[in-house]
Amino acid sequence: MTSPATEPTPSPARSALAWLPGVAAAALAAAAAWGIHWLAPAVPLLTAAVVLGIVVGQLPAARGALAGVLAPGLAVSAKRLMRIGVVLLGLKLSLGDIAGLGWVAILTTVGIVVFSFAGTFLIGRLFRLPGHQPLLIATGFSICGASAIGAMSGVVKPKDEEAATPVALVTLCGTLAIFVLPVFWHPLGLTAVQFGHWVGGGVHDVGQVVATAQIAGPAALAVAIVVKLTRVLMLAPTVAIAAIVERRRQVEGDPSVKRPPIVPLFVAGFIAAVLVRSFVPLPAAFTDGADTLQTILLAMALFGLGTAVRLRTLLGTGWRALATGLLSWALIAGLALGAVWLSA
Template identity: 85%
Template sequence: MQSPSAATRTPPRWVPGVAAAALAALVAWGIHWLVPAVPLLTAAVVLGIVVGQLPFARPAVTGALSPGLSVAAKRLMRIGVVLLGLKLSLGDIADLGWVTILSTVAIVLVTFVGTMWLGRLFRLPGHQPLLIATGFSICGASAIGAMSGVVKSKDEETATPVALVTLCGTLAIFVLPVLWHPLGLSSLQFGHWVGAGVHDVGQVVATAQLAGPASLAVAVVVKLTRVLMLAPMVAVASVVERRRHVEGDPAAKRPPIVPLFVAGFILAVLVASFIPLPEVVRSASDTLQTALLAMALFGLGTAVRLRTLLGTGWRALAVGLLSWAIIAALALAAVHLS
């Protein structure tokens, strides 16, 4: 016979929020299916931002759904980042050639440092300079979520960088194709430019596919080369954060030198590079990774407060737009060097 305590046991507090995030991911998929030009992950972020502004939804977002949305934004994000590693093959990256590889790495580093400097110049608060630099230089909102987990930033602090990288990445989908022919780029060069200069993987696919399959293939490999930089950048941030903990409070619990999800990401890259995975495994992993990231980005999107962003976020907007222009210009220069 079932005990009274078991019969009255309630589900964990995170269940409603995670279920809401899953439903939102399905809605985002539906939007992408109806309008393929809108990347699924971009739709998920925008949907979260919209829901977060609705007066009748806000009590639930900040109340009953809050624990689950936080789990989605943090834990599910990390699992999604690990699975993202299965898309990477060291062989595919090597096929790009050393000039393209080195220029791609250089773009990431210069954009990261430049955006950090801009963030401090505009006196952005807290971890915002670091998070904006990470998102714009590496792989959009996914990178922001990964970095925020290491530096323990609050959801509200993470929300502005996510909104900015979504805005600029969405602009790229429309602006870069307009510039394709006036700049005299071939389809392969356009793919290289998109892969090196657009933030999120989904946004890269949505932009590069306009120039054909060859352009898309180049764009994805170049983009995933940038994604590979996520592991060392997050590891360095973890070391800095660890040192800060030691200096501030030697008795405090210190973050690991290499976060577990970063180690998992590296392991996934090695598996994809050296173990021939069946296509069904790759397909299932890609679907799961996309679903988890969509849920996570919806959770992050609900933390955005447009009234606060519009009232105090003009400096962050300026940093985002300047960083977007810098990475687009550097990527275009790299195209002509390759």
């Protein structure tokens, strides 16, 4: 038997490529999610990617690989690819489109984010959720779903299980919204455009917004996307504020610890992408390609995040998190409906 002292050490090239199997698995999962979306267009691609990750994470036969050979690549997908995807998400945003909503709609949309974030955070604290879970749930539910959770995770550095539970919750509630909100469209007396405004203000993920609003027609879908992307714009200041708070907390705890930047690089990239989209004429081929790449990267990232979810743990000890998610969902839907009536 070879002694530990004489065992060969991994070559630098092999260590550098340790991420390759996990990234390849995430890419295959993204392709599978695209196939599911193609077969069932009502299922958003990113939602399918998260669900696939959650399903794979529950398979006993897969857990050895998830914790072993695939772990480095899944971590790269869930963190680095997520940040690149968030930067590219900025290319969807045009300040001109947002200004076209009118100042009342803009202010009410910002109000939805602020009050739903604060309300969800307080609900999470009241239910005594551990660690960073109240912050992550508040970020995901109030801004843009699992991608916002990934962006905030890049600042506060939560444990894997702390990020996995909010991802599962925002996926569950966002998927429910696809089927629940249309039921109330006509009973609430909303026009198609008002329904689109409600969906854009009250549904979490961009793909879920598209899946929900498209049933009311192209006008509703256009309004829903602009309102939703206005909420997405709030991701930059929210993450930047969290970075400042985290930096101050670390300074008070241990001045020698390396502190996070005041504005994370990917947040600065997101803002730069918004400005480019707003003021630089971009060819349609470029924006379409960036949109496709952004979707692929976020699908890979969300698959990686989904594999960390353990439903047995969530169902056994996560009733407080589930209650927080459902109450937050109701709060955001109510605030968005109030914004629609106020803007009418």
